[in-house]
Amino acid sequence: xxxxxxxxxxxxxxxxxxxxxxxxxxxxxxxxxxxxxxxxxxxxxxxxxxxxxxxxxxxxxxxxxxxxxxxxxxxxxxxxxxxxxxxxxxxxxxxxxxxxxxxxxxxxxxxxxxxxxxxxxxxxxxxxxxxxxxxxxxxxxxxxxxxxxxxxxxxxxxxxxxxxxxxxxxxxxxxxxxxxxxxxxxxxxxxxxxxxxxxxxxxxxxxxxxxxxxxxxxxxxxxxxxxxxxxxxxxxxx
Amino acid sequence: xxxxxxxxxxxxxxxxxxxxxxxxxxxxxxxxxxxxxxxxxxxxxxxxxxxxxxxxxxxxxxxxxxxxxxxxxxxxxxxxxxxxxxxxxxxxxxxxxxxxxxxxxxxxxxxxxxxxxxxxxxxxxxxxxxxxxxxxxxxxxxxxxxxxxxxxxxxxxxxxxxxxxxxxxxxxxxxxxxxxxxxxxxxxxxxxxxxxxxxxxxxxxxxxxxxxxxxxxxxxxxxxxxxxxxxxxxxxxx
Numbered sequence: 001x002x003x004x005x006x007x008x009x010x011x012x013x014x015x016x017x018x019x020x021x022x023x024x025x026x027x028x029x030x031x032x033x034x035x036x037x038x039x040x041x042x043x044x045x046x047x048x049x050x051x052x053x054x055x056x057x058x059x060x061x062x063x064x065x066x067x068x069x070x071x072x073x074x075x076x077x078x079x080x081x082x083x084x085x086x087x088x089x090x091x092x093x094x095x096x097x098x099x100x101x102x103x104x105x106x107x108x109x110x111x112x113x114x115x116x117x118x119x120x121x122x123x124x125x126x127x128x129x130x131x132x133x134x135x136x137x138x139x140x141x142x143x144x145x146x147x148x149x150x151x152x153x154x155x156x157x158x159x160x161x162x163x164x165x166x167x168x169x170x171x172x173x174x175x176x177x178x179x180x181x182x183x184x185x186x187x188x189x190x191x192x193x194x195x196x197x198x199x200x201x202x203x204x205x206x207x208x209x210x211x212x213x214x215x216x217x218x219x220x221x222x223x224x225x226x227x228x229x230x231x232x233x234x235x236x237x238x
Numbered sequence: 239x240x241x242x243x244x245x246x247x248x249x250x251x252x253x254x255x256x257x258x259x260x261x262x263x264x265x266x267x268x269x270x271x272x273x274x275x276x277x278x279x280x281x282x283x284x285x286x287x288x289x290x291x292x293x294x295x296x297x298x299x300x301x302x303x304x305x306x307x308x309x310x311x312x313x314x315x316x317x318x319x320x321x322x323x324x325x326x327x328x329x330x331x332x333x334x335x336x337x338x339x340x341x342x343x344x345x346x347x348x349x350x351x352x353x354x355x356x357x358x359x360x361x362x363x364x365x366x367x368x369x370x371x372x373x374x375x376x377x378x379x380x381x382x383x384x385x386x387x388x389x390x391x392x393x394x395x396x397x398x399x400x401x402x403x404x405x406x407x408x409x410x411x412x413x414x415x416x417x418x419x420x421x422x423x424x425x426x427x428x429x430x431x432x433x434x435x436x437x438x439x440x441x442x443x444x445x446x447x448x449x450x451x452x453x454x455x456x457x458x459x460x461x462x463x464x465x466x467x468x469x470x471x472x473x474x475x476x
Contacts, residue, residue: 054396055396057389070332072335074343093319100312101296101312101315104315105311108297119357119358120358123377123381136357143361151297
């Protein structure tokens with residue numbers, strides 16, 4: 001199999017943005033850390049590959065091993081590669097850079113979503129930073145989600161998909177961000193999405209793509225849970 | 239002039255990573271918001287261009303207007319474009335993706351540096367989140383800076399520059415991150431850099447590049463200050 005995806009098992013996390021692209025493009029891949037350890041899988045296989053990442057080591061998962069050799073890290077970078085190779089990005093440079101720009105903006109939103117439950121110590125538990133998380137989440141709900149969704153709504157004013165007439169990996173990623181935010185902040189998102197109907201419609205359109213729908217209904221889709229980026233802590237919604 | 243850089247005046251911020259690439263490549267550019275308002279510059283010109291960003295609006299500065307038409311946003315995306323066009327990235331796809339990956343990892347470090355003084359509310363003042371900032375900064379100093387610098391040290395084990403035998407925009411960006419961290423966290427960085435001599439040497443090598451050195455000595459280089467990403471709040475160092 002040409003692609004090995006390395007990401008922590010048990011959570012969607014940043015690996016999910018890559019999974020969605022691979023699934024929508026119908027590209028076979030091995031999800032290494034979720035494979036049985038007696039078949040060379042498991043988190044130990046991920047850690048070993050992370051530590052022997054030469055010549056291009058990654059700072060952290062997710063990373064993609066291509067043809068057993070080339071190692072690509074950083075979610076947006078992996079998607080830049082996959083999008084060009086598998087028809088999930090425009091074929092011209094201007095279009096490709098625009099999709100990359102959109103992806104990086106989605107990545108900023110995702111990082112801020114993560115920081116709502118880890119505002120002051122990335123290596124400590126949420127339970128150890130709950131007052132700080134409450135404050136960060138309030139600002140995220142009232143100022144940042146509306147700003148980000150409003151931006152994407154504006155981008156969608158003139159086209160069916162973010163980058164024109166065809167779905168790209170940025171659309172898949174925006175879908176993932178929106179459904180993740182709905183999981184984590186259902187009340188806040190209901191309010192925010194009332195003002196961004198195009199974002200809501202895009203999310204539905206991605207979910208209805210046959211291969212995405214099949215993937216979401218499969219066991220390959222890890223359910224949202226409280227170890228991922230998007231966590232449902234009711235005290236952080238409102 | 240083919241390039242117009244749009245970034246907030248008075249601070250280095252994320253615009254500085256783009257300035258360093260333009261300066262090192264000896265590419266003329268107009269720094270719009272720092273130009274006089276009676277010559278079409280000033281922050282109002284930036285805001286106007288940000289609001290009329292069609293067909294490719296940016297979420298936030300910095301963004302680059304190319305030939306008066308194409309608008310490119312997101313720092314790493316602008317650098318991907320400039321690196322390929324002006325010899326600050328490898329000419330092959332594998333090399334270009336590797337430099338992009340490095341840049342995105344530097345961007346993660348820079349975002350975490352920013353969050354040390356804005357851990358719980360991006361839109362509030364530092365003075366309004368000092369206890370939270372103290373906690374975030376402590377974790378950043380003791381765990382995150384060593385982890386990031388250790389990663390780049392490892393990348394530099396086998397090559398003079400991050401991506402091989404030639405300087406790329408990722409090297410310029412790592413320089414900027416290191417000198418910024420030294421400004422903000424002098425005590426912590428002295429300890430951390432004692433374990434990462436290759437990172438320190440790379441930083442010196444970038445600073446000695448003739449066009450970088452000339453830029454750093456010029457008035458075009460905004461001094462570090464407490465409105466940028468890297469801020470010297472002595473209570474956050476230690």
